[in-house]
Amino acid sequence: MSLIAATAISVKNDLPYFLVKEDTNGYHFFTAKMHRHNHDTSLGAVLREFQTLGSVDFDQWRLGELTSVEDNGTLMSLYSFEMPNMDAVEKALNYQLKFVPANKLHTLLETLQTTSFVSFEE
Numbered sequence: 553m554s555l556i557a558a559t560a561i562s563v564k565n566d567l568p569y570f571l572v573k574e575d576t577n578g579y580h581f582f583t584a585k586m587h588r589h590n591h592d593t594s595l596g597a598v599l600r601e602f603q604t605l606g607s608v609d610f611d612q613w614r615l616g617e618l619t620s621v622e623d624n625g626t627l628m629s630l631y632s633f634e635m636p637n638m639d640a641v642e643k644a645l646n647y648q649l650k651f652v653p654a655n656k657l658h659t660l661l662e663t664l665q666t667t668s669f670v671s672f673e674e
Contacts, residue, residue: 554588555620557581557595557630558598560613562638562651569651572660579660581630582649598631605645612636620665627665628654 559581560571572579584601586592602608607655613633621630635641638651654661 554586554594554630555583555623555626555628556586556594556598556651557583557623557628558602558633560579560633560635560641560651561616562635562641564638568645568654570654570657570660571638571649572642572652572657573649574652579652579657580623581660583623583628593632594629602645605648608641608644622663622665 562569562571562637568603573582574580582598585598586597588593599610602610613635616632616634619630619632620627622628642650
């Protein structure tokens with residue numbers, strides 16, 4: 553089993569917002585478990601796990617970048633998606649995740665491994 557992280561990014565008033573999970577320890581990227589023995593793919597595992605939170609319509613989601621993030625000493629892949637409508641996504645996910653402006657996520661964003669960005673462009 554591997555953990556895969558994911559976030560969605562939207563821009564409001566020229567400020568990027570990241571879709572994250574909040575708990576008593578702060579903000580975290582959303583994670584999904586990938587089971588290779590079940591022939592899971594990392595992207596498939598992430599999308600399926602988002603679906604467990606609510607009825608997400610992925611039509612407006614655009615795969616943006618793949619990088620890595622460190623979580624408790626473990627390095628994991630991080631998918632990012634770009635999307636235009638933050639409110640609709642939060643509602644579809646039953647408000648279990650929320651969009652937070654980048655200027656409030658300094659500690660979380662410092663866990664990104666910026667040397668490994670891969671951009672998915674058309």
